[in-house]
Amino acid sequence: MAITLTAGMRSNLYALQNTTNMMETTQKRLASGKKVNTALDDPVNFFKSKDHYDRAEDLSAKKDGMNEAIKVIEAANTGIEGIYDLLDQMKSLASAAKTSSNTSDLANQFDTVRSQIAKMARDSGYGGQNLLNSDSLSVEFNEDGTNTLSVSGTTATTQGSIAGVSVQAANFSTNTDIEASISDIDDAVTNLRTEAQKLASNLSTIQIRADFTTQMANTLNTGADNLTLADMNEEGANMLMLQTRQSLGTTSLSMSSQAAQAVLQLF
Incomplete structure (x- = not known):
């Protein structure tokens, strides 16, 4: 036998079901932290946000390449600084040879240091x-x-x-030869x-672009996030309100049922 609901009970039941559905939506938002979880929630904001997230991820991947390029340049610059020091040491040895009687020993030291430059490079x-070995970089931004x-x-x-200049093995025969080496x-x-x-200029450019990429991402x-994230304070207040509404709806449905039962008692 079919059960017939009164108009009041049906209205209260519909309101209670609607409240329950709204509570489920609010609970999902509170659990995920998002008001848009799928395209069904808001197709426009869902796909817009996906485009933004995807581009941010792509840019972050490019930044990894920039960071690697920075390290390549820093390594080359470190090599140049080391070669500076070795050349300075060679210059000191050559200068000492101008006033020393032990030029053979100084020449050997000069050549030993000179051989280290190629190894350092x-x-x-x-x-x-x-x-420093003629390699090149192409950095994508x-x-x-x-x-x-x-x-x-x-x-x-x-x-x-060395650096395009002919720096030959030590020839400290005369001061003229020594001055030529210096x-x-x-x-x-x-x-x-x-x-x-040149390296410093390129390094600065890449660092600026890397910082820009971080900010853009x-x-x-x-x-x-602004398109998809939920306002947790608002959703919390909504849940409290819906819980109150659910409690009132349940009470109202119970009262409607009691009123129907009272009518039946008249027969």
């Missing part, structure tokens, strides 16, 4: 890339790879050459400084 790589920066390396040493060393230092300035993530 070879050891100045990072991650398989060495800007945006998500589709259309904005890049090319960093050209240099050949720090070749056979008998002059070659000074020219090599000048060329290295030019390369160091944060902006995109914040924008996406």
